[in-house]
Amino acid sequence: MKYNILIVYKSSTGFTQKYAQLAGKETGGRVVEYRKATAELMSEYDTVVFGSRAYAGRIDGYQKAKEMFQKSGAGQLVVFVTGATPNTEEQVIKDFWKQNLTDDELQKIPHFYMQSGLCYEKMSFADKLMMKGLRAMLKKKKDKSQEEQMMERMIAGSYDISSEEYVRPLISYLKR
Ligand SMILES: Cc1cc2nc3c(=O)[nH]c(=O)nc-3n(C[C@H](O)[C@H](O)[C@H](O)COP(=O)(O)O)c2cc1C
Known part of the structure; x- marks a missing residue:
C-alpha cells in the first residue's frame, strides 16, 4: 500500500527540523531524519519532501537524497531549503535555485525557500x-x-x- 507524504529532513541546528515537523503536523505526513531515510522507505510514498539547509551556496545532502529518490520510484520529489538569507533577497534566492537545480529540475521539482537564521550555540x-x-x-x-x-x-x-x-x-x- 502507498502512503501519501514522506518528509525527510537534514538539520544541524534545528531550523529545518522545526519546519519539517510543522509541515508534517499540518499534512499528516511522516517526518524522518535524513540519516534514517532509505530508497526502500521512500518507495512506500507518493510524495517525498526533502528539506535541508543552504550550505555555502549548496543544498546540504541534495545529491544523495536525489539518488535515493530516483532509486525508490516514488512519484514526486519536493524540495525545501532553509537559510540565513532573508526571503526579501529574491534575486539571491533565485540564483541559489539556479545553481542547485538543473533547468529540468526547476520545472519538475516544486521548491520552497524558508528564511531561518543562524545558531552559533548549536553549530x-x-x-x-x-x-x-x-x-x-x-x-x-x-x-x-x-x-x-x-x-x-x-x-x-x-x-x-x-x-x-x-x-x-x-x-x-x-x-x-
Ligand atoms: C558553514 C555554513 C554555511 C552556510 N551557508 C549559507 C548559505 O550559503 N546561504 C544561506 O542563506 N545560509 C547559509 N547558512 C545558514 C544556514 O543555512 C541556516 O542557519 C540553516 O537554517 C541551518 O539549518 P539547520 O538549523 O536545520 O541546520 C550557512 C550556515 C553555515 C554554518
Missing part, C-alpha cells in the same frame, strides 16, 4: 570554524560589495528570523 565545530574564516576574510576585505556588507552583518552573531508563516506555501502545495 558543529567545523561549521563554527568555517564561519570564523568567512568573518575574518570579510573583515579584512576593502571595498566590500553590498552583498558582502550584508553578509558580514548577517553572520556576526546568532539570530532567529524563522516563522511558521514561511512553511505555509509548502503546506498549501502538499494539501492541494
